[in-house]
Amino acid sequence: MSTISSKQSSNIASENSVDSLWSYPDTQGDTPSHPYRAHTSTLVGNLLYVFGGGNIPSNSNELHILNMDTMIWSNPPTSGHIPPPMRAHTSTLVEHSIGPPSIYIFGGGYNDTYYNDVYILNTETLCWLKPAMEGTIPSGRRSHSAVLWRNSIVIVGGGNGVSALGDVYMLDLSRPILRWSQLEIGGSHPSPRGYAASILVKNKILFYGGTNGHKCLSDLPLLDLETKEWSSLGLVTSDAPPRMAHTATRVGPYVLFFGGYDGHAYSNMVQVMNLATATEGPPFACPGGPSARAYHTTVFYNKKLYILGGFDGQQAFDDIYCLDLSESPYLACPAQAAGKKSFVHKLWARISHPHH
Template identity: 40%
Template sequence: MAANRPNQTSNEEEDSPTDTNPAFPDSPTIPPGDNNVTEDPRLSISPSNPGSSSITSPTTTPPSHANTFNPSSPAHLSNRPQPTSSSNQPNHRVPTPAGSQSPIVTVSTTTRRHYHHHGDKRRNYQGEPHIPQAPPVPPAPAPSMYWSKIRTHDTMYWSKPRTIGDPPPACRAHSSTLVDKRLFIFGGGDGPEYFNDLYVFDTDTLTWTKPKTSGNIPSRRRAHTTAFYNSCIYVFGGGDGVRALNDVYKLEITDMNNLVWQRLETTGRPPISRGYHTSNLVGNKLVVYGGSDERNNWTKVNIENSRQRLSHTATQVGSYLFIVCGHDGVRYTSEVLLLNLVTMQWEVRKVYGTPPSGRGYHTTVLYDSRLFVFGGYDGHSVFDDVYVLDLSACAYLPQITNFQLPEF
């Protein structure tokens, strides 16, 4: 039975793998960041209809010359072509009216442009974004995977849109499951508090709702995982503040006015209780990898050359799981592992470029044949950077859909 693309979850900064409390206690104190985020005035909600929102996209004035480049592509690290001209006539500029936010620069078609490099930066002309030049890195073979650090600007910019309704309380180690254009947020915690509430965020209307649920509601928990299959959201594992869990619940969401939780009685040998693992829906099977149990011990999987991980991310790309970063029981790593879902064997491939520093509790999203990695925590620092892993020759993997997991 076909299912939507599996949603991987990644838990935010939480517990150090050396913590001794068996129920995933609160994480070490992290210095607070700047929470005073200024809302982008270019994002507005129409007051004429309070039940819906109208988003006005910001207008970006592109550079006035044709010599542009894509800073998110490794290609900009090579020799960039320089504009040429046979004339040395000066630029002719139109005076900027007072209060203008987008000065218009008119450049003669015969104007010569000179670029001056100072250290790792180049001069930015009027109308151009400020983009520091990336440090040089060794070239990589064309078919190889490649790390790049993204500088967010122009079309890659962060914004904090205004939302409607009551959002969930501040929490971490919750799960977020994408179903069509809605995010289903479940559980999580804040310090000693653990939650089992369900919130829904509509990405079209930017509206938060807290639907009423009934039935056998899961206990309060965090560090669990969720998956969407056959009109149901499945919840597995986590910790409730006292112990680690390995129970399974499902919530059918066909009728949003009648949401009933059900605890499943499973057969076979279940995984031991754990949290900070990952789970991926592959066909009609849920693949659970890594994590830690109530004794902070590792689970040995019957795979040759078993690799230990927690607080990592696992993203399905065709017939592979891409395991990115996480803690290996000794340190935080930036390693990329590939689990072949057909042979159930690990594969290690060389990755070029500049990788992110070792970290866990980050998030990884597959989009347009690239893996976008954001944020994370390494036991000392909280990150807000963005990295992209270009899959290159592995980009065809999402087209591989005709395969089956081996029987165990």
């Protein structure tokens, strides 16, 4: 049984309209020369490290870095064992007690090739390392999920070009030689899947949706990393549509889901889940935001949600949008009553002052 409460509570997004403030930041510098689709974005301090992705049939192995304070791009040279062009890989930030943080890249692919390699980027020297590994190494895959838990990276699912995967692997980072192990998981196993949105909540990984290769999913599996058991998060109220290739971003006790594809159409909707009460509000959108898309990335920085790139079934994007979640005034949606505080404003107030 999940320790995330499923008791009844008010729907945090019960209002029919939502204020928001979308902006389109003006970036400068050495901007990327290609659109971003199925790339990764890793925030290290005030720097956003964007790697790989692209648009079919071409993919990239370039590293671009965006200064989130100045909105200036750089395309610095890297050295070492540089990864091949890839998309639908994962990037995991690992901080060390001594030395700069590292970014661990796993999996991904290019055309019909699926990788199971690990590459490590030193975020200070920008030198790539392809480490030696031992143990039970996962098969090649992309569109999997990855989280850092304690001193290990946990890899879940994905796809190998033939079928969706439901296996779970753990990469132990504490050893001189990185060691993989496959975890035996009990409980009620969900459908294998790729392109799920996932987020770590204490010792559990919460998943939303994804695709099993035949249809898009709308369930909310929960993997307990301590007990090694699957369960399902039962929401009190949920209007969660099926979706894949969307994103999940943690904002205090809330998770913001954005975009995705439901098997028929792409979305530019935002949906909010309250982790404390296990409630999820209906999707919402406001004018001025990004067009419908999936395969994008999102990061939360300085009280703002940034959305980078994506794909809408016809074209890949190289744009950046920003949703301001600070306590500044908001533009109202047309259907909202004049002078009424926005849901996002109330949301941020609850995050900043949880006892109010």
